[in-house]
Amino acid sequence: MKSPDVxxxxxxxxxxxAAWKSATLGAKTLLLEKTExxxxxxxxxxxxxxxxxxxxxVEEVLQAFRKNEAQFLRPAMYRFTNSDVLELLTSRGLEVYTRPDNRIFPLHGTAKDVMKIFESCLREVNVSVLLRxxxxRLIAAANRIEGVETANGNFYCQRxxxxxxxxxxxxxxxxxxAWKWLRELGHKIVPIRAALAPMYMEIENQGDLSGISIRDCVLKARQRGKEIARWRGDLLFTHRGVSGPTVLGISRIVAEQWHMGPIMLEVDLLPDSSFESVSEKISGYRQSFPKRSVARFLSELIAEGLVQAALQSRQIVVQASMGTLDRKTQNRLVELIKGWQIGEVTSVPLEKGECVAGGVSLDEVDPHSMRSSKVQGLYLSGEALDIAGxxxxxxxxxxxxxxxVAGETAAKDCETR
Ligand SMILES: Cc1cc2nc3c(=O)[nH]c(=O)nc-3n(C[C@H](O)[C@H](O)[C@H](O)COP(=O)(O)OP(=O)(O)OC[C@H]3O[C@@H](n4cnc5c(N)ncnc54)[C@H](O)[C@@H]3O)c2cc1C
Structure with missing residues (x-):
């Protein structure tokens, strides 16, 4: 395609x-992809x-985002809703199911089936695709877009x-x-940080806990003793730290505040029980099974592989029998169950995250059209924007x-077709 519109x-x-929508509206559309x-x-x-x-x-979906992100996304999410995405896929044969936590997946198939449908959508409307x-960089003059420079030559277009x-x-x-090119054209790029990422930690003297998980706990991040984030769900120990839904859930806040001082991760193993009820549970267990070890008691709450590390973190002797626990040790056991300090975060590796926070500043993009406020003929979309759900x-x-929305506006903005 010599001179595409978009x-x-x-x-x-x-x-x-974006390409599918643009071509659906009749714009000659070229999709350039770096990889194969x-x-x-x-x-x-x-x-x-x-x-x-x-x-x-749509409002429920928007609630998951930060307030400024939800405000920005609102017009686009109403323009092309979750139901619209599903309609696009199911009308072409994909069956989907909704999990109890409201996440929607292909019923029998996998991501490959989703991609097959998207590729057929692009073919249906004659989108030209150039892989590799x-x-x-972007070619622009007097703040107006003229095309793009690629490794395979320049392409000129309207949008x-x-x-x-x-x-x-x-x-x-x-x-x-794109952030580099956009910065050069006058866009503000909000600093990029990890979001939905695992965390690396110093887990001293605890052996290899990797592969062991804790089910349905509350993970809290504390800085100077103050709680800065919490998430309920599962936690997984890895070779270098922790991962899993709870970790991903708090990773953005931890990445944002990490430079302000050390952050300790703490796990509440019984989030539905108060300190008092945990204390009563321990007392009851002591009376019923005085000869059983404290390790045996804890292994009823967490995987055996974690018991030693957990008890050592509160200096509780692993083999001590429940009947011999003094009041102070019993209190330490309660504190352990309600707040096991698993370690200090050493980093939140951005490259390992499911997405990043930061990107093109939202106040420089019109949320109704995705038009750039800095460069005429330029539209922004997706994770390149400062959004992370x-x-x-x-x-x-x-x-x-x-x-x-970006594809739709770009096509509609084209002058002559
Ligand atoms: C492991 C993992 C699991 C995830 N699971 C989910 C999930 O289940 N559900 C969910 O909602 N989100 C999930 N996400 C997040 C989600 O995939 C992204 O937020 C989403 O794909 C972002 O879409 P995008 O189009 O903005 O960017 P991408 O999908 O990342 O696409 C960007 C494309 O641009 C290309 N590109 C980059 N630079 C250039 C260039 N210079 N020239 C040409 N092409 C270029 C890239 O090769 C890439 O193909 C997951 C992410 C990861 C990493």
Whole structure:
């Protein structure tokens, strides 16, 4: 295609939908993707199963985002809703199911089936796709977009949609390329930080806990004793620290506050029980089973592989029998159950996250059209924007919705077709 009307940079969730919508409206649309395939992050999403979106009303979906993000996303999420995404997929044969936690997945298939449908959508409306075509910079004059420079030559067009994603999982192709070009064109880029990422920690003298998980706990992050974040769910120990839904859930706040001082992670093993009821539970256990070891008692709450590390963290002798515990030790056991200090965070690795926070400042993009306020003919979408939702299908939905609006406006803004 010599001179397309609209060029979409990046063939992920936002770029695919933007290209499809733009071409649906009759614009000659060229989708440029750096890697050898489209939708790599869709393919690895939800562990390969793809948590496509989240069930609920648009307002319920928006509630998962920070207030300023929800406000920005509102028009796009209403323009292309979670039901619209599902309609697009199910009308082409995908069956989906909603989990009890409202996350929506393909019923029988995987992320591959989702991608097959998206690729067929692009073919249906004749989107030209060039793979292995990294864009190197935007061509603009007098703050008006003219095209893009790629490793395979320049392409000129009327409108450009940026859909280059974030910078986590850099091997998937997302290395934050667009932020540099956009900064040069006058856009403010909010500092990039990890979100939905695992955490690395010093876990001293605790042996290898990797692979062991704690079910349904509350993970808290404390800085100078003050709680700064909490999340309920499962926690997984890894070779270098911790991961799992609770860790991903608090990682953005930890990454944001980490430079302000050490952050301790603490686990409430019995989040539905008060300190008093835990204390009573221990007393009852002591009376019923005075000869049983404290390790045996704790192994009824957490995996055996964690018992020694947990007890050592409160200097409780592993083999001590319950009947011999003095009042102070019993209190330490209560404190351990209600707040096991598992260690200090040493880093939140941005590249290992499911998405990043930070990106193009939202106050420089019109939420109704995704038009850049700095460069005429330029549209922004997806994770390249300063948006990061929680786990649950929210980030793909944000990419689909903003991509849809960006593609739609870019096509409608084209002067002559
Ligand atoms: C392991 C993992 C699991 C996830 N699971 C889920 C999930 O189940 N549900 C959910 O909602 N979210 C999930 N996410 C997050 C979600 O995948 C992303 O937020 C979403 O894909 C962002 O969409 P996007 O289109 O903005 O960017 P991406 O999907 O990342 O697409 C950006 C595309 O741009 C291309 N690109 C980058 N630079 C250039 C360039 N210079 N030139 C040309 N092309 C370029 C990239 O190669 C890439 O194909 C997951 C993320 C990861 C990493």
């Amino acid at each position: 060029i979409i940079v990046g063939g992920g969730a936002a770029g695919i939908i 395939r489209l939708g790599t992050k869709i393919l690895i999403s939800g562990g390969g199963k793809c948590n496509i979106t989240h069930d609920g009303t 075509t990294p864009v190197k 450009v949609v940026i859909a280059t994603g974030g910078s986590s999982y850099p091997k998937s192709g997302t290395t934050g390329d 929680p786990v649950g299908g929210y980030n793909l939905q944000a990419a689909f919705s903003t991509g849809f």
